[in-house]
Amino acid sequence: MTEPQHNAAKAAVCSVPAGEPTPIIKGSHVYLVDGSGYIFRAFHALPPLTRPSDGLPVGAVHGFCAMLWKLLRESKAAEAPTHLAVIFDASRDNYRNEIYQAYKANRPPAPEELVPQFPLIRDAVRAFNVACLEMEGFEADDLIATYTRQVVAAGGDVTIVSSDKDLMQLIQPGVVMFDAMKNKKLGRDEVIEKFGVPPELVVDVQSLAGDSVDNVPGVPGIGIKTAAELINEYGDLDALLERASEIKQPKRRERLTEFADQARVSRELVRLKDDVPGLISADALGVQDPDPAPLLSFLREMEFNTLTRRIADALGTEPPAPVAVSVGSTVASKRKAGAVSAGADSAAGEAEAPVAESPAAGAELLAAAARASFDRSKYKTITTREDLEAWVTRAYETGRVAFDTETTSLDPMQAELVGVSLAVAPGEACYIPLAHRASADSFDFGSHDGIEQLSTVEALALLKPLLEDASILKIGQNVKYDLNVLAQHGIAVTPIDDTMLMSYALDAGKGSHGMDDLALRHLGHVCMTFDQVVATLPGKKKSERTFAQAPLDKATEYAAEDADVTLRLWLVLKPRLAAERVATVYETLERPLISVIAGMEREGIRVDGGILSRLSSTFAQASARLEEEVNGLVGHKFNLASPRQLGELLFDRLQLPGGKRTKSGQWETRAGLLDDLAANEDLPDDARRLINTMLEWRQLTKLRSTYTDALPGYVHMRTERIHTSYSLAATTTGRLASSEPNLQNIPIRTREGREIRTAFIAEPGRQLISADYSQIELRVLAHVADIPQLRKAFDDGLDIHAMTASEMFGVPVEGMPSEVRRRAKAINFGIIYGISAFGLANQLGISREEAAAYIKTYFERFPGIRAYMDETKRVAHERGFVETIFGRRIHYPEINTKNPSMRGFLERAAINAPIQGSAADIIRRAMARMPTALEEAGLKTAKMLLQVHDELVFEVADAEVPATLATVKRVMEGAALPVVKLAVPIQVDAKAAENWEAAH
DNA sequence: ATCGTGGCATA
DNA sequence: GTATGCCACGATG
Incomplete structure (x- = not known):
């Protein structure tokens, strides 16, 4: 292959840090960062991020800056870079296109959000005072190959920061790769794992296997596996092609002969050029301290507030003043478009005043506006098309709108839409009545008893474009409900924010996330209650009063206030997300789930009513028989469903031993206790029969009342399916909760209970x-506590409980008694629950001392678990919260209480939370x-x-x-x-x- | 009608 | 020992 002749004419575009050259010597460590590769990986792997003031996408820039800073400052001393360069692809075309026209022809253009980030990343490199290189006609890979060769020749070490497989051919003694996204080193072993051959033969394998992403043709029908097999057998590509005729498999032989030239061309494409001419000397790439001023001003301009602060701290200087910014993506110019409330306006006005002092200053002013007093008399009732249009326009101007739907039911699948409220600024809210009527039994839907209101169809036609507009943020409180209601009207609300879930991401464990509580906590405002709205209604029963019958003045105060409160909460909570480092939790674990779960709820699940009613009859008959038996044994009537009466019978009248009282002084009669009681051989046969019969009766009546009788009542009239409701913010750990009906506790353990599942x-x-x-939870534990035996057992696919038993008791897994395994299993679960000797003893029916001995043995065999538990407790006490592996925080504000039993409980909860929560x-x-x-x-x-x-x-x-x-x-x-x-x-x-x- | 309690279904 | 939701009872308003 001849040298492309125009190369010499193309200059290297580069900037290098000011300062004396640092010669490469033995012991130098040169980092070569594949800038272009990193940008694409970061863009796809990292959550999207936009600059608050104008919505400019900057996720890849942020990831890049964080990575670069880490390389410069946080690498271990032995691995710290002495030289560093970030190297980019200069343009799409390079000399490879002259060899093979279609090279990289399959590459789609860069995503729209990424395009503006390329120049920013180059700016970032210069701001960090790091060498930035690229050269027309060559890929970054070629420059990296050239420098690698030079550095190795001079006796230095090289770390290539990239995960691109095309660079793996460069790995050799003194040269490793580093995957910055995965924080993982790639060496010879990883290459062999990926390609089946060592680095020096990677080119040969790639020439055969080709690459559909880069459009390297290779030999059709041969992939990496086959290629490695062939190369390993014949030594290298040339030898293979020469001796192709010896290959036994006819198809393979034909292909290799026919496409031999294509393989050779592929080799030229794949092999990196390590003699790119005209490059600046590697000596010029020496790491210099960054100049704080330009670096910090760049970071501030990007509005990377925490990164700016971190780097400023490390450099020992103050970060520059932040650009005064409002919350969200609404920029000052947009603000001027409409008349805004006094509070919000003054926030915008402040931007012109001397620069704010803290990054949150702008936000604080808006938050203050949010806390301004409420005046329900200012809310508007919207009854004409023109007025509604004006409000929609206002929402377009501000770029965001808080909204709330009023309906006839708390169940969105049953709910009829009654009205919609909107808020565009603190204090500026309206209510649009749609289906109000004078009385509960009025069926005059046409005129609604002369109440003046827009028709649902007309109003929704005006609201739909706003609610579905991708550029307008819709803010709700528990917005999943509104999504489901509006979905019944063919409206797919997007994009959305949810103040309830923001509160959940910020303050899980600190109280409820309901609107009334949030309003009180954050705004100091007591919300109007639903009862206040419907109090005057003549309806006989409270449960029969719906919002549809509410008078419009009261309805407006209530509904508009909800929207107003929601918007104000958003103003308070939104800036806290980033400031308190839970924005990612909210954006990845909360917000995206809203519409997904709303969809699941609307979908529902089909249930066979016939199966349920047959089971119900069976259970009813069996329990009636058991009831008779109990009554026969007892001799007089008593209510089997009353734990109190049963307790008095067993422990007062019959004087059975082993009675324990609950905290309220009642006799305890739960199943575990009755089981133990029945196991007592000293008891009279009748007493034991009574107890066992009671247990059976309880099981059957439980199944019937909670499941087979209750579930059919939840089947929806129209869909004929059951639609549960999921709460996204009910638990402290991040789990969902299902209700009405709860479909997360459908029986499975007993044969009879399990039958119920056949009806789904x-x-x-x-x-x-x-x-x-x-x-999953034990795997999470193995990960977070880093327990080698557990990790190995999961890697090998072993029975984890049997392994635990074997490790603890020295019993071989082969032929292990089931009781031994059962105990180990209980201990494993105990660990996840923040084990105590008391609890384990209860669970296993052994003495407290015996349980304590088990726990001791366990901690001796798995010392990492105790370390993890101690560390988690320490963190909980010190910081008041613990975190999952994804950064979800669970707060325990009371954990430092002096009450020992409460403290123990909270500590166990704190130990469990990262495990349950990570899962x-x-x-x-x-x-x-x-x-x-x-x-x-x-x-x-x-x-x-x-x-x-x-x-x-x-x-x-x-x-x-x-x-x-x-x-x-x-x-x-x-x-x-x-x-x-x-x-x-x-x-x-x-x-x-x-x-x-x-x-x- | 509403609430606390005990009990019990799930992971 | 963790996290839930729903049932019936029995006392309260």
């Missing part, structure tokens, strides 16, 4: 899929990605229906079952990535069947 069915021609994480985060991530993943897999019928903490249930047409299984498994197993690479594999078991019982 797929539509004809469809199947249910159940996919559940295997031992909850993982499934949340899977759920957030699932709809898109199913769509991208071309699966048109697959629907996610239910979540049961570590399980997802889907419904899908028969034909798409196999592909859905694969996609679901892939998404769930990969859910922690790319943010967290767990130290253990994540395993998901998925199965399809016609009903839930069979699928599980």
Whole structure:
């Protein structure tokens, strides 16, 4: 191959730090950063981020700056760079296109949000006082190859910061790669793992296998596996092509002969050019201290507030004053477009005053406006098209609007829309009545008893474009409810923010996230109650009064206040997200789930009423028989369902031993205690029969009352399915909660209970899929506490409880008695729950001393667990909160209490929270990605229906079952990535069947 | 009608 | 020992 002749004419574009050259010598450590590669990886891997003041996308810039700073300041002393350069691709075309025209022809153009970030990243490099290089006609890879050769020749070490497989050919003694996204070193072993050959043969393998991304042709039909096999057998590409005729497999032989030239061309494309001429000397790449002023002003301009502060601190200077900015993406110029309330206006006015002192100053002024007093008389009732249009226009001007729907029911699937309220600034809110009527039994829907209001159809036609406009942020409190109500009217609200979930991300553990509480906590405002609105209504029963009958003046005060409060809460909470480092939690684990879960709720699940009613009869008959038996044994009537009466019977009248009282002084009669009682051989036979019969009776009546009798009442009239409601902010740990009905506690443990699951069915021609994480919490524990034995056991796919037992008691797994394993299992669960000897003793029915001995042994065998638990407790006491692996915070404000039992309880909760919470985060991530993943897999019928903490249930047409299984498994197993690479594999078991019982 | 209690279903 | 929600009872308003 001849040298392309124009290369010499093309100059290197570069800037290098000022200062004396630093010669490369033995011991020099040169970092070569693949800038272009990093940008693309960062863009796709990191959560999107925009500059607050103008919405400019800067996620990749931020990731890049953080990475560069880390390389410069946080590498271990032995690995710290003496020289560093960031190297970019100069342009799309280079000399490879002259060899092979189609080279990289498959590359799509860079995403729109990424384009403006390229020049910014080059600015960043210069701001850090780091060498920035690129050269027309060559790829960054070629420059990296050239420098690598030079440095190695001079006796220095090289770290290539990239994960691009094309650079792997450069790995050699003294040269490693570093994947900055995964924080992982790539050496010879990793190359062999990926290519099946050592670095020096990577080029030969790539020449054969080709690369569809770069459009390197290679030899058709030969992939990396085959290529490695061939290269390993024949030594190198030339030898292979020469002796191609010896290959046994006819197809392979033909291909290799026919495409030998193409393979040779591919080699030229793949092999990096390590003699790029005209490069600046590597000596000029020496690391210099950055000049604080330009660096900090660049970072400030990007509005990377925390990074600016961090770097300023490290450089020992003050960060420059921040640009005064309002909250959200509304810029000052937009603000002028409309008359805003006095409070918000003064915030904008302040921007011209001397620069604010802290990054939050602008936000604080808006927050102050949010806390200004409420005047319900200023709220407007909107009854004409013109007035509504004016409010919609106002919302467009401000770029955001808080809204709330008023309906006839708390259940969005039953709810009828009654009105909508909007707020565009603190104190500026309105209510649009739509379906108010004079009395409960009025069916005069046409005129609504002469109440003056817009028709639902007309008003929604005006609101729909606003609610669906991608550039207008819609803010709600528990907005999932409103999403579901409006979905019934064909409106898909987007984009959205939810003040309830913001509060949840910020303050989980500090109290409820309901609007009334938030208003009181953050705004010092007491909200109007629903009762105040409907108090005057003539309706006989309170439950029969709905918002539809509320008088318009009261309705307006109540509804508009809700929107007003929501907007003010947003102004207070939104800036806290970034300041308190939970913006990512909110953006990745909360916000994306709103519409996903709303969809699941609307989808519902089909239930076979026939099965439930048959089970109900069976349970009823059996329990009636048991009841008779009990009454016969007791000799007089008593209420079996009354724990108090049962306790008095057993422990007062019959004087049975072993009675314990609850904290309120009642006799305890729970199943565990009755079990132990019945196991006592000294008891009279009748007493034991009584107890066992009671236990059976309780089980059957429980199943009947809670499930087989109750569930049919939840079947929706129109959809004929059951629509549960998920609360996203009910638990402290990040788990969801399901209610009305709770579909997260459908029985499974007993045979009778399990039958109930057969009533949860797929539509004809469809199947249910159940996919559940295997031992997710123990895997999280193995990861966070870093327990080698646990990690190894999960890596090897062993029975984790048996392994624990074997490790603790020295019993071989082969032929282990089931009781031994059972105890180890209880201990494993105990660990997750923040073990105590008391609890373990209770669970296993052993003495407290015995339980304490088990725990001691456990901690001796797994010292890392005790260390983890101690550390978690320490953090909880010191900071008042603990964190999941994704940064979700769970607060325990009372954990330093002097009350020892309460303190113990809170400490156990704090130990459990990162484990349970991390597992909850993982499934949340899977759920957030699932709809898109199913769509991208071309699966048109697959629907996610239910979540049961570590399980997802889907419904899908028969034909798409196999592909859905694969996609679901892939998404769930990969859910922690790319943010967290767990130290253990994540395993998901998925199965399809016609009903839930069979699928599980 | 509403609330606290005990009990019990799930992960 | 963690995290939930719902049932019936029995006392309260």
